[in-house]
Amino acid sequence: MNAINFCVIKVGSNVLTDKDGNPDIKRMDHLVAEITEYRKKGIKVILVSSGAVAFGRKETILPEKLNPVLKKQIWASTGQIDLINTYKKLFAKSTLQVAQILVTKEDFRDRKHFLNMKNCVLGLLAQGIIPIINENDTVAITELMFTDNDELASLSAAMVDADTLILLTNVDGIYTGPPDHPGSELIREVGHGTEKLSSYISATKSSFGRGGMLTKLNMSKKSADLGIQVFIANGKSENILGKILSKDTNFTYFEPKKAKQSTKKWLAHGDQYFKGEVIINQGAKTALYDHKIISLLPIGVTSVYGEFKKGDILRISDEEGNRLGLGRAEYPSKTALERIGLKNQKPIIHYDYLYLFHHD
Numbered sequence: 001m002n003a004i005n006f007c008v009i010k011v012g013s014n015v016l017t018d019k020d021g022n023p024d025i026k027r028m029d030h031l032v033a034e035i036t037e038y039r040k041k042g043i044k045v046i047l048v049s050s051g052a053v054a055f056g057r058k059e060t061i062l063p064e065k066l067n068p069v070l071k072k073q074i075w076a077s078t079g080q081i082d083l084i085n086t087y088k089k090l091f092a093k094s095t096l097q098v099a100q101i102l103v104t105k106e107d108f109r110d111r112k113h114f115l116n117m118k119n120c121v122l123g124l125l126a127q128g129i130i131p132i133i134n135e136n137d138t139v140a141i142t143e144l145m146f147t148d149n150d151e152l153a154s155l156s157a158a159m160v161d162a163d164t165l166i167l168l169t170n171v172d173g174i175y176t177g178p179p180d181h182p183g184s185e186l187i188r189e190v191g192h193g194t195e196k197l198s199s200y201i202s203a204t205k206s207s208f209g210r211g212g213m214l215t216k217l218n219m220s221k222k223s224a225d226l227g228i229q230v231f232i233a234n235g236k237s238e239n240i241l242g243k244i245l246s247k248d249t250n251f252t253y254f255e256p257k258k259a260k261q262s263t264k265k266w267l268a269h270g271d272q273y274f275k276g277e278v279i280i281n282q283g284a285k286t287a288l289y290d291h292k293i294i295s296l297l298p299i300g301v302t303s304v305y306g307e308f309k310k311g312d313i314l315r316i317s318d319e320e321g322n323r324l325g326l327g328r329a330e331y332p333s334k335t336a337l338e339r340i341g342l343k344n345q346k347p348i349i350h351y352d353y354l355y356l357f358h359h360d
């Protein structure tokens with residue numbers, strides 16, 4: 001395990017609520033005290049906190065029959081106020097200031113939004129303020145949503161180049177079966193092998209949560225691939241953050257690979273965000289995989305699909321339909337179409353903005 005210097009801590013709804021679904025302020029208070037301890041040790045912390053819907057549900061009584069999506073939007077918007085105010089009060093005890101950042105998927109798709117957000121978050125940290133991120137559930141419904149806040153936390157960790165992602169939930173980590181079954185065992189470490197852990201996971205999730213353990217697994221693997229170590233641990237357990245530091249507890253640990261460059265981390269999360277696709281021939285494919293540093297030139301491109309602008313994310317596939325990677329368009333689709341197969345043209349994807357799925 002590596003040292004923790006800069007971490008994103010994600011707190012799930014079920015950590016912040018008691019068994020009846022009511023906000024558990026005592027638990028929040030303990031977690032805030034623990035985060036304060038991290039800060040005293042010089043560890044930079046970004047908090048990704050769920051809980052808006054759970055807090056809203058407690059405060060705002062709505063008619064049973066109301067459309068469930070609208071219900072969630074209303075609860076998230078009323079509950080977010082209570083959630084952030086509770087954090088504000090609790091952190092104020094240690095004279096720490098907090099900031100609220102509400103984001104949507106769109107903010108990660110657009111590189112300008114992404115860089116603005118990154119600058120703001122890093123600026124807050126530099127001023128000693130704790131950024132508290134949540135999804136803007138009022139705007140983000142259905143297809144605009146993150147799978148859940150585990151995805152948002154993983155994207156945030158990649159965005160700021162954090163070395164560690166801690167996903168706090170109501171179980172000790174990933175088990176080989178339902179956590180409450182006597183035969184289920186905790187998986188303590190996940191390496192880089194191809195072991196299929198997803199078959200262990202059942203569809204249960206917390207009453208206010210969304211993605212469940214499967215998203216935690218997928219996001220943890222993705223983060224570890226990008227060089228970020230991940231801990232899935234029990235946020236209900238006393239002094240959990242301190243215990244993670246001293247490795248004196250149960251958790252599931254994902255061993256990180258070698259860290260990827262920052263722009264490549266942004267691209268790596270772009271598989272749902274791409275605006276167009278380029279199909280490349282065998283020669284270009286071999287060149288991309290054989291050379292460590294090479295850009296994609298139009299001569300190796302056989303087709304271009306979609307309408308995109310300079311700066312948008314493109315998916316790269318081969319002629320058999322295999323998905324090879326992602327990259328940032330150096331020019332718009334109209335220009336790209338004109339240059340298909342031509343020699344002596346500027347790269348359509350520059351190496352600095354090229355991310356291949358399996359290239360180590």
Ligand SMILES: Nc1ncnc2c1ncn2[C@@H]1O[C@H](COP(=O)(O)OP(=O)(O)O)[C@@H](O)[C@H]1O
Nearest residue numbers: 012013169174175200201202205206209212213
């Ligand atoms: N194999 C498994 N190992 C651990 N937890 C599992 C497994 N399969 C399903 N789960 C469920 O996943 C839940 C955690 O996911 P979720 O409710 O989304 O948490 P959060 O609200 O913290 O994001 C656990 O409470 C557990 O019941």
Ligand SMILES: N[C@@H](CCC(=O)OP(=O)(O)O)C(=O)O
Nearest residue numbers: 013051052053148149209210
């Ligand atoms: N944005 C929502 C949380 C959605 C979510 O991902 O919840 P969880 O699975 O408990 O982390 C809220 O604040 O209620």
